[in-house]
Amino acid sequence: MTTTAPLCEAAPSAGLVIRRPRRLTAAMVEERDDRSRQEPAERARVRDLALVARTRDRDAFRRLFEHYGPRVKAYLRRLGADEDAAEDLTQEVFVSIWRRAAQFDPAKASVSTWVYTIARNKRIDSLRRDRTVLGEGDELDLEVDPAPCGDAVAEFNQMSARIMRAVETLPEEQKRLLKIFYFDEKPHSTIAAELGLPLGTVKSRLRLAIGKLRALLGDDRE
Amino acid sequence: MNTELTRDDLLFEHAAGHLPEPIALVVDTHLALSAEARARFAACLALGGALLEEVEPEPLAAGAWQRLERKLERERALPRRESEPVDPRVPRPLRRLVPRGFDALPWRNLGPAQEVVLPIGPPGYRTRLLRLKAGKSVPRHTHEGHELTVVIEGGFTDVQGHHVRGDLVIADPSVEHRPIADPDGDCLCLAVTDAPLRLTGPIGRLLNPLLRI
Secondary structure, eight states: OOOOOBBBBBTTSSSSSOOOOOOHHHHHHHHHHHHHHHHHHHHHHHHHHHHHHHHHOHHHHHHHHHHHHHHHHHHHHHHOOHHHHHHHHHHHOOOOHHHHHGGOOTTTTTHHEEEEEHHHHHHHHHHHHHHHOOOOOOOOOOOOOOOOTTTTHHHHHHHHHHHHHHHSSSHHHHHHHHHHHHHHHHHHHHHHHHTOOOHHHHHHHHHHHHHHHHHHHOEEEE | OOOOOOOOHHHHHHHHHHHHHHHHHHHHHHHHHHHHHHHHHHHHHHHHHHHHSSSSOOOOTTTTHHHHHHHHOOOOOOOOOOOOOOOSSOGGGGGOTTOOOOGGGGOOOOOSEEEEEEOSSTOOOOOEEEEOOTTTOOOOOOSSEEEEEEEESEEEETTTTEEEOOOOOOOOOTTTTTTTTOOHHHHHHHHESOOOEOOOOOHHHTTTTTTTO
């Protein structure tokens, strides 16, 4: 636990509150370039969602389904849903997207984050529905708004751009571990066995990858 | 290496959808009450979004789009469910479990505190609302597992500091703590433990089998 480290260029957002870096570094300029490279695809998806919201545009919705449907399914399969359950839940996710398209705010989250959040919530919802006495359609109040409020928005945008970039630039192995961590919900020991690595190695590499992302978020520990 | 459980660990795990229901409830309550936590959590969700773009897509079954289109035909404007009047003091994630407000719950008296055990989650967790009377403390105790507490009303002080509405307090097995409620009002908390607590104070040790705080 450190309380001593002052803000420095290498860790622009250390500390409990996420602070805006003071000076533009080379990495940030690069990041901006990178973001503008990503923009067309994201812009197209934002536009499609807006079309769905405003005019119930089926073609736009189909484009979103074709891009995200197989990804949502892969996410659900990796987390243990069988083929049929993954198909059914993917359908539910997209009915939700159809219903809620008007609630999407591009200033607050990327389309992929928004879709991820809905898929995550649907999955948790279905797990609990299986276990409890809740009836069909008795949706749990799981709405976690992916959007921070007010002043946090600008910082959040910077932060999520940094995260997107950070994920892209992680070494392949760490990226794979992160994906396993996020999407496979396996005990670390199973991951280790599958990768043929000692358990300690998996734990420390996973910590390393998360640590890098944490540094970008501004470490929470004081 | 620091192996301590941090709030960021919880937020990451929660964004990944891995937390058991009682712990998820505590974290959701924390998120409902803290804008700062929501901003951090949003970044964890953004990581999920980034990974969703990276994941190897799995082809959908033939006819998946037609099936979805048939569902859309049946969709009308999202029906607004009549929301029952709820106690506005109850944070949203708790409303299913506390439908008629905190005061309507069957509080059990524990001397300096009152508790209600909430019926959720897999066995092995104890999920409770705790009301610590103004200025009072609960016996000194440690935990075999973790104890996660989120302050809903009022505040309390323990070895980790002063905690107020919305704060998430993580006590691991090494923390021996003796929370004292602020003097100006009762302190209402949601607490989850993943193992029975052990009372370690001189009186607590005697009470241990009787009083499970």
